[in-house]
Amino acid sequence: MTEQLPAAHGALGANFNQNLDALDYRELRESGTRWVRGFYPMPATDQGDPAGHFAISTITEAGSRGYDTILSLKWPYNAASFPQPGSAAMAAELARLDRVLPTVLNKVDILAIGNEPFIESLPAERDERLNVFYETVARHVIDHRREHCGTNCRTTLYMGALNRLDLADRRTPAAERWMAFVRETPEIQGVDIHPHIPAPENAQAFLDFILPRMRPDQTYLVTEFSLVWYWKRHLQDPVSGEFAERYGFAPGTKVWEVIKAAIDEPFSRKQWNDFLTGSPWFMEQAGFLRSQLALYRGTGRLAVATYGFKQDDLMVGNFGPNKDPWLLxxxxxxxxxxxxxxxxxxxxxxxxxxxALQRS
Structure with missing residues (x-):
């Protein structure tokens, strides 16, 4: 028996990533959104009761206030090999899950198993070793939900998330196996994608990859998406002459230098808006949110998309010409x-x- 489509089919929500502690309900109300998303790093389970971790306490509080919620479970294996099934290390990972799952099942609406597996792993292990690990933890989540949350469990399961499917070398046998597991596992409602892309048209490659590989009843999440790689290409462009003259910047000042100045001493809202709207490279993409939601909703298969909601300290630290400009x-x-x-x-x-893109 397959899951039902999420009630908010095609919704647009607020993504906080690791910064759920920055959630402000006044800002959520101003934006009109009903959906909140963040992730929980599984190693944090070793540091105390996961129910007390700000990510879980915040997401469950938001749910208790009537917001719809998505939590991604993050396994950072960038610096260590995946544990093998049956090993003590895998037993430790499953024990962590047994501590986390009771705090979120039937409390969050969507649980994504994985954050960015093909980034949060050793490059040499982005093969069947990655698949075996995530399939093992996914089956454990499925079994735990069946045993402890019942047939009417509020929490829907997705596998998350695939990155840079617009690049041919990311459409690997491991990515194919990932989608096969999604398709062949009845308890999985679909897959999450993260289209951080250099041009709006690159998002189509993500859909072309996932949609033919899913069951007809399955849906997908887009819990992160952006033009960050497009913005980065323009960090060393000169700022507009009009903006420079109006706000006292030397002719030829670079875009990244203006952003750094705003970080060092925040601009007025008007000055920040004038910086963006006076930049041709920015205004060329001013319709990005509208066009991307039209693309995703046009498939009839989008469950929820969530967009970066708030700048955080990681975005602004050591800002320079080579910094990934997530803050834009x-x-x-x-x-x-x-x-x-x-x-x-x-x-x-x-x-x-x-x-304007909100829908109930």
């Missing part, structure tokens, strides 16, 4: 523009479209 994606910009004065963060250019 955010719906709210606490680090590059001054607060309106009520304790909330300044809204970014994207807020208007984010609000």
């Amino acid at each position: 994606n955010s719906v709210f910009v606490p680090y590059t523009a001054k607060s309106p004065g009520n304790g909330t963060s300044a809204p970014n250019y994207w807020l208007k479209d984010f609000k």
Whole structure:
């Protein structure tokens, strides 16, 4: 028996990644969203009761307040080999799951098994070893949900998430096996994708890969998406002459230098908006949110998409010409523009479209 489609089919929500402790309900209300997403790093289970970890406590509180919620479980194996089934290390991972799952099952709406497996792993092990590990933990989650949450369990399961499927070398045998497991496991509702891309049209490759490899009843998540690689190509462009003259920057000042100045001393909301709207490279992509949601919703298979909601300290630390400029994606910009004065963060250019794209 397969799962039902999520009630908020085609919704747009707020993604916080590792920063669920930055959630502000006033900002959520201003944006109009009903969906909240973040991730929980599984090693944190060794540091105390997972129910007390800010990621889980925040996401479950949001659920208790009536928000719909997505939690991704993150296994960072960038610096260590995947444990083998039957090993003591795998037993330890499954024991962590047994501590985490009671705190989230029937409390979050969607649980994504994995965050970015093909990034959070050793490059040499992005093969069947990755598949075996994630299939093992997924079956454990499925069994635990069946035994402890019952047939009417609120929590739907997805496998997450696939990256850079617009690049041929990422459409590997391991990615094929990932999709085969998604398709052949009745308890899995679908797959999560993270289209961080250099151009809007690159998102189509993600859909072309996943949709033919899913059951007709399955849906997909897009819990992260952005133009970060497009923004990065423009960090060393000169800022517009009009902006430079108006705000006292030397002619030829680079885009990254203006962003760094905003981090060092946040701009007024108008100055930050003038910086973005006065940049041709930014305005060429001003319709990104609208076009991407139209693409995803047009498939009839999108469950929920969540978009980067708020700048965090990792985005602004040591900012320079080679920094990945995630901060340009955010719906709210606490680090590059001054607060309106009520304790909330300044809204970014994207807020208007984010609000307009909400649907119940």
